Amino acid sequence: MASFIDPLIAFVSTNAWLAYLTIFLAALLEAVPVVGSVIPGSTIILALSALVPGGTAATVNVRNPYEGNAYAISEGQRLFDWYNCSGCHGLSGTGANGGPTLVGKTDRDAVLKQVRDGGGGMPAFKGSLSEKEIQDVASYVTDRIAKSGG
Numbered sequence: 188m189a190s191f192i193d194p195l196i197a198f199v200s201t202n203a204w205l206a207y208l209t210i211f212l213a214a215l216l217e218a219v220p221v222v223g224s225v226i227p228g229s230t231i232i233l234a235l236s237a238l239v240p241g242g243t244a245a246t247v248n249v250r251n252p253y254e255g256n257a258y259a260i261s262e263g264q265r266l267f268d269w270y271n272c273s274g275c276h277g278l279s280g281t282g283a284n285g286g287p288t289l290v291g292k293t294d295r296d297a298v299l300k301q302v303r304d305g306g307g308g309m310p311a312f313k314g315s316l317s318e319k320e321i322q323d324v325a326s327y328v329t330d331r332i333a334k335s336g337g
């Protein structure tokens with residue numbers, strides 16, 4: 188097994204461009220299932236490509252970009268209740284005792300401004316909420332309530 192693979196690796200090492208071309212063509216063929224099935228072993232070629240020295244392994248960033256957001260939203264949801272936004276805007280923000288519905292309020296800057304400064308019968312929250320809390324509650328409004336469809 189090793190004796191068969193060794194010269195192959197040596198060849199691939201000295202002709203990296205050819206290897207990459209082969210990998211590219213193999214990947215291309217595999218993308219078409221019908222043709223791919225006629226070329227068995229193209230997967231092996233792909234596997235060998237990992238052995239090419241100097242070849243940079245593709246690092247895939249698997250971090251969920253929504254992670255931080257989801258945390259902010261759940262914090263915001265807690266604050267929405269604690270600071271009685273729900274008292275005026277309803278438990279799910281769809282409007283209640285004098286507060287308008289927040290469904291469709293995706294303009295983050297406008298939401299931030301309203302929460303900070305209040306107005307129109309709504310108290311300002313910049314004195315009672317930290318900047319981070321204001322950001323969190325805005326995330327809850329713009330990313331959850333606003334998109335809830337009422």
Ligand code: HEC
Nearest residue numbers: 270271272275285286287298301302306307308309312324
């Ligand atoms: C005392 C009742 C009351 C409380 C408490 C309250 N709001 Fe309001 N909110 C209002 C009223 C009334 C308006 C409408 C203001 C206007 O029309 O100018 C409003 C407007 C808003 C708007 C703008 C809506 C639009 O139409 O653009 C947002 C966003 C908002 N509130 C979020 C919040 C959040 C978040 C909290 C909690 C931190 C909160 N509100 C707490 C009564 C309240």
